[in-house]
Amino acid sequence: MPAWKTDNDGLIRSVNQTTRTHPCECVVASASRVDLREPVETAPTGRRASDSDLIRLAHGVYLRVCEWNEKSVAERYLSQAKALVKPGSSTIITGEAAAALHGLPLLLRGATIPLANSGLRVKSNPRVRRVRNNILTSDIVELEGRRVTDVPKTVIDICRNASSENGLIAADAAVRGWCTPTELRDTLAAYPHSPGNRRARAIIAMATDRSESIGESLTKGCVLDSGIASLYDGPCILLQQVDFHDEQGFIGRVDFYIPELNLVIEFDGAMKYSVGSVKATEETLLREQAREKRLKNLHLDVLRLCWADVLNGRCVGFLQKVAARQRERIRAGGLVFSSDFGRFREAPLSFKERQLREKRVLARRERACRGGSEVG
Template sequence: MCEVGEIVRSGPPAAPAGDAAEVELPDLTLRPHLLGAGFSDDELRRLVRTGRLTPVRRGAYVQGDLPDDLLARHTLQIAAAMRELAGDAVVSHISAAVLHGLRIWGVPLGRVHVTRRRAGGGRRGALVHVHVAALDPAEITMIAGLPVTSPARTVADLARMVPFEQAVVVADSALFYQRPDRVELGDLVDVLEAVPRRPGTRAARRVIEFSNGLSESVGESRSRVAIAAAGLPIPVLQWEVRASATGRFIGRVDVGWPELRTVGEFDGLVKYGRTLRPGQDIAEVLVEEKLREDALRDEDLAVVRWIWSDLANFAPTASRLRSRFRRI
């Protein structure tokens, strides 16, 4: 009998030219194909027990273990769910955000979200949440052969239903200035205004008014939310600091208050990993960061840093910032 790996899988076709994003969905092995290749249900159960196959959902398997990464797992769940749903289902909400590669924080990934262009029939099951809503053809794009809500529609849908902080993270990502397929602010406004009475639209407007394409990470987006909630002045994002005497570029800081002579930096470890040059280790980066901070202080700038755990209770950090604010 043939090996499991020899079975022809039923994965979606490769993304055709012109797709909104180049995403390769994972290979799935489906029960009908395995049965058609001569495997019995008893053999399939034995393959699952021995770890050769792992169920993604009923009747859909991946060879070996599920990936540890939650986003990769959710992509598997999307691929499996879309094989069982009716042809009018469009991947949407947090599932669409995953396929678009948007930053995500604090939004559950236990269910695959899809939208159907119907008047009724929505349901929330254990594995799939089916939304029903009007969908303009312009709000649908194709990713790896699957219909997916556009980035702008995806942000609007999430902003209507998830808490403010989580929605800002996604919106900032879609607007991010270095993103090749970045969404324009006007596109988000247009999507919301197309159906102004849809539930959650007022909350979504607040999200979009606050969002900014200069935030470079989940931590920076959450920091902006925390700064605003603490009642601190609105900072300058990605402030480029130069030496007052020579104009020499010193560095770009996450947030700054030029008139108050204070800068703020969110310290996520991944931030330093991004700055590594070939052959450079993290210790060199940390030394360079120390020299950069010394140069900022030489410009009579107070430097306040915070980490992930500070974002859960930002009040002490806000107090440190206030204590360092000073007028020229």
């Protein structure tokens, strides 16, 4: 019988990786075949899975079903990536898997685990994707003993992948807390012949440090794709994280504001209304209603979008119809926001967030300098 141990990641590993013997006869599922969003509740035989049952994450690597079910979707994805690449391996983790290790937010619907320099046989694992090993040494860092592409390279790889939903999500998160847009552009320029560069360049141009969630990044992408507003130039400018005030004082911060259309756009995630007791939820709803009423008293129109709107692909056409309606109403002499009623301004990134980003940028530059001196 092979020897088994629990590693620092809480995964059950075989000491002898060449063995094919299971640690017990209780393996009920393979992580590569299950939906990351769903718990494992039944074994292939139809019996209900117990706490002692195991789920296979990779060859010779397992996790107890009870621990798997307690994890979030992101944690399950991360566990499988760690199972595939053990510390000290020459394999390089890239793309979404690298982003997860760095702590970048991700939308994990059908996300793969891209690996470079991998000798793994991946035909039996549909979640693993091999990528080219043309990665510069300066773009590789070590996290928890594993070789991982650094944040700028990770974001570029995600943006290049046409099948990934995480391009703008990762780019927004990166420029908010990990790197600068210039670093992203420089990293892209370092790989001039890589496929997908045009797509990556377009996504980087849309990245800002003002998107505070996955939903806001997706909403911004829909607005820009619809053509009703642009970020930096054009007749309609899209503003993010805008503070509004009226004669009573501060009203609140809205996700998006298009002054030329007199339109406020808010992304409503379920978390805002689903955390806490029924009373707390009711209080949240009442606060939101009062806030929206004060915005409407400034003659602003408020459009609320949710996950279903930004994920189903119909949001772009819907936004175009809303924009046409707004223009028609304004041309007809409808009331619009003016400084007579209140004021607004784009809220800057907080000092703490700017400081954290600058610290990470400085650390990356120091690492690059050390690498250059070692080569010299």
